[in-house]
Amino acid sequence: MKPAPFTYFAPRSLDEALSLLGQYGSDAKPLAGGQSLVPLMNFRLAKPRYLIDLNHIPELAYIRGEDGFLVIGAMTRQFEAEASDDVGRLVPLLREALKLVGHPTIRHRGTIGGSLAHADPAAELPAAAVALGAEFVVRGPGGARIIPAAEFFVGPFTTVLGADELLTEVRVPATRPGTGYAFLELSRRHGDFAIVGVAALVDLGPDGRVERAALALCGVGPTPVRARQAEAALLGASPTEDRFREAGELAAGETNPASDIHALADYRRRVAAVLVRRALLAATERARKGG
């Protein structure tokens, strides 16, 4: 199908974009890479009366390291982040997750901020952001506010963003040297949305035991799921396959998947348990090698 008619704006600055959003509010949609919004418009599931194209705002596209954070402008293209040395050095988990987002052709247009603000429960980047403890800078008429990733996602395709607000920047704490990481997913074909995905970070102490573990899953609930019980159970544990199997079972119990055309809820839970175990093993292997 073809999109319903709309009025198109191409603001040249963030202030101009915010003023347009303030003027048109919920009748308007900001357009980032368009790899999710335009399909919805082509299906007429989304019929914004005003489309505010953010692709002409260079001040929203940047990547830099800053005081222990990787800082990414919301309009940074996914393929640029994937190729960035700063991303690979400071937050290697993010690079691993990015390689699983759609296909290279999709990542040429798709943006970091667009994927996060779209909040697809099966998407990789929201789960990675939650596992990494990222913070989102949001700007609106009242100025800027900073929202932790864990509080940003409230439901399928729903975030705390107001109709007059824009996600402008993502701040990811730099991963400690020596931290192991892994992003694993099961999908029908390479590049498809995940049936289940898992982001894992593991720190090993000097005694070789787990000092810290972070686990977040996608595809198993209305928002990314942080597996807190599994993380707590891993503290001080020996990094063995048996302990990771137990952590996988715990994590699966923390998920709340739905059944749909792609997979039944119970199948998703079983896959979650297996992927958590494998992601913990892969992350531990990297931690042993120094991250």
Added chain:
Amino acid sequence: MADVHPVKVTVNGTTYEATVESRRLLVDFLRHDLGLVGTHVGCEHGVCGACTVIMNGRTVRSCLLFAVQADGAEIMTVEGLARDSQFHPLQEAFWEKQGLQCGFCTPGMLMRAYEFLKENPNPTEDEIREAIAGNLCRCTGYQFIIEAIQEAAARMAGTAGSR
């Protein structure tokens, strides 16, 4: 009143100026307004890859871009592959290796393969499979497509520097 905008784009080296409605998809602009019907419209939601074109040096889904967004852009479509009545080595290889059956996915396959071989002129079979994973062939002729891309890579290596 329809919301219209002037656009100026260069497609396969020719510059076009037109006025488009804001909801005009780039793929429909190429096909209906410019008459470049080599680019195909498949799923219209970014899944099948049939509408893949190269914009400013990188492949994009032309069904997920509005024509107004391409203002000032340089675009290459499948019509830009052949030069002076000479097929591009990719086109020759697709022809000779039966890399197409119904031909619907072919323009997208060719544009993606064109970009991919520039990045990786000597790919393995697995790399080719991954590279075209975003382009669907409903005749399921993938094996011949992969062989065609391998053949094209070999031909292009033999004529290094041509294009």
